[in-house]
Amino acid sequence: MSDSNFAIEVEQLSKLYNLGSTNATLRESIAALFNKTSKKEESFWALKDVSFGVKTGESIGIIGKNGAGKSTLLKILSRITLPTEGRVTINGTVASLLEVGTGFHPELTGRENIYLNGSILGMARKEIQAKFDEIVAFSGIERFLDTPVKRYSSGMYVRLAFAVAAHLEPEILIVDEVLSVGDAEFQRKCLGKMGHVTSSGRTVLFVSHNMEAVRKMCSRTVWLEKGQIKMIGPSSEVIDAYLSELKENAETVRPGERSDREGSGVLRAQEIRFSNPEGTHLQSGKPMKVEIDYRGEGSEKLTCIATLGIHDVNGRRVGTLSTKLTRSLIDLGNGDTLTWEIPRLSLTPGKYFINIFLAHRTEADVIDWLQQAAAFEVMSASFHTESDEVYYEKDIVFIDHSFRVS
Amino acid sequence: MPTKSHVITKDQSLFSFSELTTYKELFWMLAWRDFKIRYAQTFVGLLWAIIQPSFTILILYVVFGRFANVQTGAIPHVVYSTCGVMAWTYFAYVMTNAGSSIISAQAMVKKIYFPRIIIPLSKAVVGFIDMGITAVILIVLMLLFEVPVSGNIIYLPIFILGSIVAALSVGVLLSALTIRYRDFQYVIPFAVQLGLYITPTAYPAEFAIQRLPEWATVLYFLNPMAGIVEGYRWAILGTELPHIMSLWSVASMLVILIAALFYFKRIDGKIADYV
Numbered sequence: 001m002s003d004s005n006f007a008i009e010v011e012q013l014s015k016l017y018n019l020g021s022t023n024a025t026l027r028e029s030i031a032a033l034f035n036k037t038s039k040k041e042e043s044f045w046a047l048k049d050v051s052f053g054v055k056t057g058e059s060i061g062i063i064g065k066n067g068a069g070k071s072t073l074l075k076i077l078s079r080i081t082l083p084t085e086g087r088v089t090i091n092g093t094v095a096s097l098l099e100v101g102t103g104f105h106p107e108l109t110g111r112e113n114i115y116l117n118g119s120i121l122g123m124a125r126k127e128i129q130a131k132f133d134e135i136v137a138f139s140g141i142e143r144f145l146d147t148p149v150k151r152y153s154s155g156m157y158v159r160l161a162f163a164v165a166a167h168l169e170p171e172i173l174i175v176d177e178v179l180s181v182g183d184a185e186f187q188r189k190c191l192g193k194m195g196h197v198t199s200s201g202r203t204v205l206f207v208s209h210n211m212e213a214v215r216k217m218c219s220r221t222v223w224l225e226k227g228q229i230k231m232i233g234p235s236s237e238v239i240d241a242y243l244s245e246l247k248e249n250a251e252t253v254r255p256g257e258r259s260d261r262e263g264s265g266v267l268r269a270q271e272i273r274f275s276n277p278e279g280t281h282l283q284s285g286k287p288m289k290v291e292i293d294y295r296g297e298g299s300e301k302l303t304c305i306a307t308l309g310i311h312d313v314n315g316r317r318v319g320t321l322s323t324k325l326t327r328s329l330i331d332l333g334n335g336d337t338l339t340w341e342i343p344r345l346s347l348t349p350g351k352y353f354i355n356i357f358l359a360h361r362t363e364a365d366v367i368d369w370l371q372q373a374a375a376f377e378v379m380s381a382s383f384h385t386e387s388d389e390v391y392y393e394k395d396i397v398f399i400d401h402s403f404r405v406s
Numbered sequence: 407m408p409t410k411s412h413v414i415t416k417d418q419s420l421f422s423f424s425e426l427t428t429y430k431e432l433f434w435m436l437a438w439r440d441f442k443i444r445y446a447q448t449f450v451g452l453l454w455a456i457i458q459p460s461f462t463i464l465i466l467y468v469v470f471g472r473f474a475n476v477q478t479g480a481i482p483h484v485v486y487s488t489c490g491v492m493a494w495t496y497f498a499y500v501m502t503n504a505g506s507s508i509i510s511a512q513a514m515v516k517k518i519y520f521p522r523i524i525i526p527l528s529k530a531v532v533g534f535i536d537m538g539i540t541a542v543i544l545i546v547l548m549l550l551f552e553v554p555v556s557g558n559i560i561y562l563p564i565f566i567l568g569s570i571v572a573a574l575s576v577g578v579l580l581s582a583l584t585i586r587y588r589d590f591q592y593v594i595p596f597a598v599q600l601g602l603y604i605t606p607t608a609y610p611a612e613f614a615i616q617r618l619p620e621w622a623t624v625l626y627f628l629n630p631m632a633g634i635v636e637g638y639r640w641a642i643l644g645t646e647l648p649h650i651m652s653l654w655s656v657a658s659m660l661v662i663l664i665a666a667l668f669y670f671k672r673i674d675g676k677i678a679d680y681v
Contacts, residue, residue, distance in 0.1 A: 017679070029587065075678065079414060079519040082675035088414040099517045107443050119435040120518060 006091065007172050007203035008054040008077065013086035015047040015072050015227075046072040047083070048227045056091070056171075059204040061218035061235055063211070063242055065260035066371060069227040070207050074098060077174055077205065092171030092203065095122055099176070101161030106150035110141055110160055113149055117164045131167045139163035166193045172203040177210070191217075209371065211239050211315030243315050250353055250375040256295070258373075263366035267296035267304075267332060269356055272374040276345075282376055284349065284398055285383035288342040292356060294332055294368075301333035302360055304367065308340055309355040310347070311372075318347065318396055329361065346398045348391055349378045416675075426521055433524050437531035440503075444532060459495055459540045462602075463488050470608040478610065481643050482551045485544070490607030492540040493565070493638040496533045497573045497631050498598045504529040504577025505594045509584055512681040522677050523670055526581040530570055544642075556644030565637035572630040572659045579666035582673050585680045605631045611649060627654035630662065 019042040047069045054060045064070050075081045077088060078096035103120040104113050114135055118128040128135075136142055139160040141152075149157060175194070191213060198204050198217050208214050214221060214235060221238040223231040231238050249258075256270035271293040276286045290308060307322040321340050323330055332338060353375050358367045381391045383398040391398070445451045463484065470476045471483035478486040504526035508515060511525050548555070584590040604626065606614070611633075614626040626632060633652030639645045673680070 027589075076414060080516065080678045082416050083414065084416055086415070090414070091411045093411075096518065102517045103514045105439060105443065108439065112439075112442065116435055116439055119432050120514065120520070122520075125431050 005055055006053045006089070007056040007058070008091075008205065009089040010053070010073075010077075011051050011087050011089075013047055013050045013073070013076065013088060014045060014084050015069075015076060015081070016043055016084040017046050017072075018043045045227050047076070050086070050224070050227070050229055052222055052229065052232055054203055054205060056203055057201045058220065059198040059206060059218045061214035061221035062205065062207040062224060063209075063214060063221055063239065064224035064230075065246075066262040066369060067260050068224040070224055071176070072227075073224070074174060074176055074205075074207055090172065094172045094174065095168040095170035096174035097121075097165050097168070097176065098174075100158060100165050104149060104157070104161060107148055109148055110139075110145045110152070113160065114164055117161065118167075121165065121168055122170075123168065135163045135167050138166060162190055166190070170202070172205070173197055174205045175207065177208045210317075211243065215239055239315070243313065246353065246372040247313065247351065247375060250372045255292075255356075255370060255373050258370060260371075262369040263358070264360075264368075265296075266298075266360075266367050267294045267302065267334065267358060268368050269293070269358075269370055269373060270295045272354070272356070274374070274376045281379045282345060283380045283382050284345050284347060284378055285381075285386075286345055288345040290340040290342075290354065292338045292340075294334065294336050294338060294358075296334040299334060301331040301336075302367065303329045304332045305357075305359045305361070305363060306330055306332070306338055307355075307357040309357070311353045311355065312396060313351050313353075316396075318352065324363070332358070344383075345378065346383060346400075347378050348393075348395050348398060349381050351375060351377050426524070429520055429524055432520055433528050434531075436524065436528035440529065440532045441535065445535060455536055455539050459491055459536070459543060462495075463491055463540075463543065466491065466608040474609075476609045476613075479645070481553060481645065482547075483608075485547050485551055485553050485643065486639065486645075487608040488540065488544045488547055489639045489642055490605070490635050492537060492544055493569055493635045494602060494605055494607045494631065495540050496537040497569050497576075497634075498601065499536050500529050500533040500570075500573035501577045501580065502594055502598055503532070504574060505580030505584060506591065507577075508581045508677065509588075509591070509681065515681055516678050522674055523578065526578045527574060529577060530574055533573065553643065556640070556642060558641045558644055560641075562638070562641040565634055565641055568634045568637065568656075568659070569631070571663060572634060575659060575663040575666045576630070578670055579662060582666070582670045585677055586673060601629070601631065605629055606635050610645075611636050611651075612646075615649060615651060623651060624654055627651045628658040630655050630659035 050069070050073065052060075062070050062073065072081075074096070075098075076083050077090075078094075078098060080098075101117060103117055105116065108116065114132065115125070115128055118135075119125065123131075136145060139156075139162075141156050141160050144152065144156065149160070152160070194204070194206070194213075195217055204217070206214065206218055218235050220233065221235040222229055223238050223242050231241055254270075255272050256268065261268070269292050273289075273291045274282060275289045275291070276282055282288055305322070305324050307320060307324060309320050310318045312318050321342070330338070353372045355369075355371045356373045357363075357369045359365050359369075360367050381398075383391070445455065466487045467484045470487065476483060507525045507529055508522060515522060515525075547553075580590055580594060584594075611627075614623055614632075618626060627649075633648050633655030636645075636648035636652060640647050
């Protein structure tokens with residue numbers, strides 16, 4: 001039946017979700033008993049016939065657009081939800097990290113939360129005791145160990161949470177994009193820890209939007225699309241194919257028609273326009289404008305956080321425009337156009353993608369999140385001088401500078 | 407480590423008794439967390455835990471002991487009802503907190519696996535703090551009114567066990583029902599409010615037997631706490647042995663227990679989809 005060489009063996013896994021029935025009230029359920037034809041339930045296959053194996057000691061990446069089934073697959077592998085069809089055979093102890101800081105309680109101190117979170121993640125008390133000093137050192141919050149975590153900054157909170165998670169020692173580790181949190185230095189620390197885990201002979205299943213991280217850490221990658229495996233193979237091949245499709249998609253499909261989005265959908269990006277004062281040809285050194293038309297239900301305005309991420313063709317994040325960076329919120333409603341203005345574009349010539357993200361008050365309450373929502377091309381390198389097209393091809397950005405001899 | 411080698415299919419239940427034992431530490435951890443949050447952090451928390459039963463006892467005394475002049479034999483009414491409150495408080499606390507426990511823990515339930523039933527079960531521990539506080543009040547009153555402790559006290563653990571099982575059965579059932587049908591959230595406070603009066607906390611169950619038609623008496627005793635509260639008083643104060651009708655309480659408790667386990671098991675794998 002199952003080969004013992006496999007740490008994880010997924011066979012014809014499918015998961016059907018019924019939309020709308022999940023929050024049924026008692027009244028509706030009773031009504032449904034008497035009225036069989038009352039309402040047709042909408043349902044969709046979040047996963048359909050997915051099969052693959054992960055060998056012991058192998059690191060495998062899972063990529064795909066929003067809504068492709070990545071989270072559903074992780075939830076099934078982590079036993080949070082059951083499949084509708086198919087089976088998964090797991091050989092070895094598993095720890096899954098779909099979020100850091102699960103179960104953290106704001107009233108409890110850092111010390112208490114280490115114990116609480118550790119045991120929720122499945123560590124024995126003795127194990128936590130043995131690793132306690134190491135966890136504290138990794139987190140770097142020694143001084144605040146006996147302070148309730150509600151007084152922590154969000155950075156400290158995430159560091160402590162990740163420190164606990166990083167000290168799990170399962171044979172199989174299932175990781176969701178927990179690394180997208182925290183500052184750059186902390187992210188590097190996390191990636192380092194992950195790299196250490198993968199090289200220590202453990203099996204890792206890693207879901208991420210960070211193509212660089214997947215390429216670096218995983219030998220093989222699974223590309224999911226609409227609940228099915230679109231491609232599986234060596235990471236670099238799969239990622240290249242994925243990125244080139246994203247490029248095509250971003251160029252040809254209007255944002256309003258895309259279905260691979262996340263969020264409540266109360267407001268949705270309908271159209272995206274790029275421009276600079278001279279027209280659509282974007283030039284380095286010139287102002288750039290991105291206009292996003294939002295459509296939605298109702299006339300109410302929502303208080304939002306809006307973010308625009310810029311990626312290069314390799315999927316590497318180049319920069320971020322966000323209301324969050326200035327700690328501000330915007331009021332956005334149906335029919336509004338959100339305009340981002342860059343006074344002096346500092347990107348080198350080439351193709352770029354944008355991700356657009358809109359959330360209600362906090363980043364957790366996503367309204368509309370579209371990855372690779374659109375593509376734009378920077379045509380000329382007129383950053384340092386008006387006419388000169390000279391620039392270093394490997395550079396991504398221009399840096400304003402001067403020099404002098406003294 | 408939490409999860410050993412296993413197979414996941416649609417039929418595989420997420421819930422098994424043998425697995426529960428490996429999650430013992432998490433059970434105590436969650437109980438400890440509740441304790442910390444409720445009492446250890448704030449002085450007000452502890453104060454509140456004393457004020458609440460004190461006022462309940464006072465009001466029951468005024469309404470039942472004074473206004474209605476309920477006779478409780480050789481035992482002063484206030485001692486009689488405090489003993490009832492002691493049993494009832496535990497049940498009410500555990501039922502309320504277990505009932506809403508999974509909804510309150512939804513962030514956790516959506517992100518990590520562990521046997522979900524641990525969440526409502528862990529509520530059984532902290533309830534003993536409230537019970538202990540009422541027990542202290544009872545001891546003070548017994549000393550004050552010179553009421554001796556009955557020799558039946560050795561049987562008290564049986565009734566304590568009964569209240570744990572009763573409270574958890576109702577709590578687990580409510581926690582599962584609340585996930586499926588949010589409406590049940592409103593049932594819990596209502597049940598607690600009603601329960602204080604339809605349970606013989608401040609009057610003898612004998613009243614129900616004497617003054618209600620037989621079918622209504624059966625209904626009265628279908629409240630699992632009806633027999634248990636009488637049992638507490640028999641064990642501590644040496645009042646009359648619970649009436650034979652209390653067997654209905656036991657039967658009802660067992661039915662609820664089986665229903666709770668059955669329903670919870672049925673819904674267990676879908677909890678993350680529902681919350």
